[in-house]
Every structure is written in C-alpha cells, then in structure tokens.
Amino acid sequence: QLQASGGGLVQTGDSLSLSCATSGRTFSNYCMAWFRQAPGRDREFVAAISWRGNRKDYREAVKGRFAISRDNAKNTLYLLMNSLNPEDTAVYYCAAAGRPYVYSDCSKSSFIDVWGQGTLVTVSS
Numbered sequence: 001q002l003q004a005s006g007g008g009l010v011q012t013g014d015s016l017s018l019s020c021a022t023s024g025r026t027f028s029n030y031c032m033a034w035f036r037q038a039p040g041r042d043r044e045f046v047a048a049i050s051w052r053g054n055r056k057d058y059r060e061a062v063k064g065r066f067a068i069s070r071d072n073a074k075n076t077l078y079l080l081m082n083s084l085n086p087e088d089t090a091v092y093y094c095a096a097a098g099r100p101y102v103y104s105d106c107s108k109s110s111f112i113d114v115w116g117q118g119t120l121v122t123v124s125s
Helices: 103-107
Strands: 002-005 008-011 016-022 032-037 044-049 056-058 066-071 076-081 090-097 112-115 119-124
Touching (some): 016 032, 016 090, 016 119, 032 066, 032 103, 044 066, 044 103
Antiparallel strands (some): 016 076, 032 090, 044 056, 066 076, 090 119
C-alpha cells in the first residue's frame, strides 16, 4: 500500500516536497516512481529510483528541478520539487513496480503494480 502526501497550492517559483509512505510489501526490493496526471491529459512518468537509490531518472521537463529519493529504513519515497511552474500542476502519484530488481519497469505505467492515491499539486502563475 502507498500513501502519498504533501501536495498543495503554491506560486510559480516555489518549492514543494511530496512523501509516499509504504506498507505491506517489502518495497525496498522494488524500484519506485512518481507519475503525474494533469487535467485532460494522460498520466505521465516523472521520476524513478532504483531499490537501493543509486540510480535515478527524470522526464526531461523536470530535470534539474525535481529530485527523487527514498529512505528504505523509513519505508518512504520522496519527491522534492523546486522552481515549480503552472505546467507542473497535476495530481502526483507514487508507484511501485511489480517485479523486484527490475529498474526499467518503473518508467512504464503498464509495469506498475501498486499506485498511491494521488496528491494534488497546483501551481499558480
């Protein structure tokens, strides 16, 4: 089970930190990711992190502004978002892949096995 939190209303240029608490499965064996879905658009990949946290990937639009991290001891996934702009407005979902130790799964929604409930981020101009 995944429980995302930390969303809210911010202004352009602000920062926001999302958290995702995990429970149930041993998520430390799985890559994890953040996806987002803006109104009227498909859900899209944002960032992924390997089970040990030593490999990370980002969509081009957030590179240099967002940082994904995880603390396996605390069973928590994070997404630090800096320099937010209105195009970042979306519901953000944390996610875990269905296969352990397969990093490439995390950037593809079809391989995601568990989704969090989503947290809304709204960036005003």
